[in-house]
Amino acid sequence: MSSSHDILMPHALDRSIEADLRRIIDTKTKPPGSLGRLESLALQMGLIQHTMRPRIERPAMIVFSADHGIAAEGVSAYPQEVTAQMVANFLAGGAAINALSRSVGMTLEVVDAGVATPIPLDDYERLSLGPGTRNFAKELAMTRSLALEGMARGAARVRHHASLGTNVIGFGEMGIANTSAAACLMSRLCDVSIDECVGRGTGLDDRGVHHKRDVLAKALAHHPASNDAVDTLATFGGFEIAMMTGAYLAAAHANMTILVDGFIATSALVVAARIAPEVREYCVFAHASNEAGHRRMLAHFDAMPLLQLDLRLGEGTGAALALPILRAAAAFVDEMASFESAGVSDKQDKDKQG
Numbered sequence: 001m002s003s004s005h006d007i008l009m010p011h012a013l014d015r016s017i018e019a020d021l022r023r024i025i026d027t028k029t030k031p032p033g034s035l036g037r038l039e040s041l042a043l044q045m046g047l048i049q050h051t052m053r054p055r056i057e058r059p060a061m062i063v064f065s066a067d068h069g070i071a072a073e074g075v076s077a078y079p080q081e082v083t084a085q086m087v088a089n090f091l092a093g094g095a096a097i098n099a100l101s102r103s104v105g106m107t108l109e110v111v112d113a114g115v116a117t118p119i120p121l122d123d124y125e126r127l128s129l130g131p132g133t134r135n136f137a138k139e140l141a142m143t144r145s146l147a148l149e150g151m152a153r154g155a156a157r158v159r160h161h162a163s164l165g166t167n168v169i170g171f172g173e174m175g176i177a178n179t180s181a182a183a184c185l186m187s188r189l190c191d192v193s194i195d196e197c198v199g200r201g202t203g204l205d206d207r208g209v210h211h212k213r214d215v216l217a218k219a220l221a222h223h224p225a226s227n228d229a230v231d232t233l234a235t236f237g238g239f240e241i242a243m244m245t246g247a248y249l250a251a252a253h254a255n256m257t258i259l260v261d262g263f264i265a266t267s268a269l270v271v272a273a274r275i276a277p278e279v280r281e282y283c284v285f286a287h288a289s290n291e292a293g294h295r296r297m298l299a300h301f302d303a304m305p306l307l308q309l310d311l312r313l314g315e316g317t318g319a320a321l322a323l324p325i326l327r328a329a330a331a332f333v334d335e336m337a338s339f340e341s342a343g344v345s346d347k348q349d350k351d352k353q354g
Helices: 018-026 037-049 069-073 082-092 096-104 144-163 178-190 206-222 229-236 239-253 263-275 277-282 294-300 317-335 347-353
Strands: 060-066 107-114 168-174 257-260 283-285
Touching: 018 037, 037 257, 037 277, 037 317, 060 082, 060 096, 060 144, 060 239, 069 206, 082 107, 082 168, 096 107, 096 317, 107 144, 107 239, 144 229, 144 239, 168 239, 168 263, 168 317, 178 206, 178 229, 178 239, 178 263, 178 294, 229 239, 229 263, 239 257, 239 263, 239 277, 257 263, 257 277, 257 317, 263 277, 263 294, 277 283
Parallel strands: 060 107, 060 168, 168 257, 257 283
Antiparallel strands: none
8 A cells, every 4th residue: 555655746847958948949940939838838848858859758647536425415416326437438438538538649547546336347446545535514525644645546656657658647537526525625725715616517507506505615614724735635625636636746746747637637736736836837737627616726826728618527638638739839849940950041140130
């Protein structure tokens, strides 16, 4: 069994090559800045990999799945057994994340972080911390030690992928009622009203949203606030969110570029960034979810997402869709000629002649 001591903290980016890398980007055969966000992405990946020629090697997606005790309060439009049914769908290759991962050339791994219903299938990582969390409307979702254990197990999966050569990674999730856990984490750690955090999740109607908001407001009032991110995770989080938290920290420590998905995945990053703010430098925010609260969460990170496609599925789908943009950023640095190598005069040459 992994230990919480196995979680290694990320370090701040080494920016010693930044000036040289910027010069390489700026002297490609284009006006400076004309490739927009591709240029900042290329710079970020180069700094993360500490190279003038960033590469994308064996990109991977890990989908962490778990159930939530808060589902007993009727905060989801779907019954809890759907979590296990969807995990079976992942394993059969029939879910959106399967199709999208295949389409962009991304390795997909499915992890049982704590699914309540047994899944009579193989070919997935059985890292379950138990049959779902407890109902945080009445008690802590999990103990602090269990939260730390979840973080350690998530970190271990990232180290496994790092050992295989992965340098770009994304995290997805599946868990009925996990938008409720994410909303409470957001409210506490971003210090915003629960009203700004609660959305329709799996498709609640207006009455369902009102009920969900009421349940979560009472749950927040039931638990005293804590300045400790791990304690907050233990109070409201899910086993899959705990594993994603550790996964973010381990990915940054391993100098991976991290594709951040939607509402639940970003809530785990909120926890990780409270533990180690340096993790933010390794993150590319893939998209702005259509789930209420995600844009407010992106604002918390001062993040500009790459895509806005009105997604709210989770599973890592938005992160997978952003991978081709990272490929394009790496490709222009590697394949475009410079003004000098192409024999093309640039603006600086004209300035000198003038």
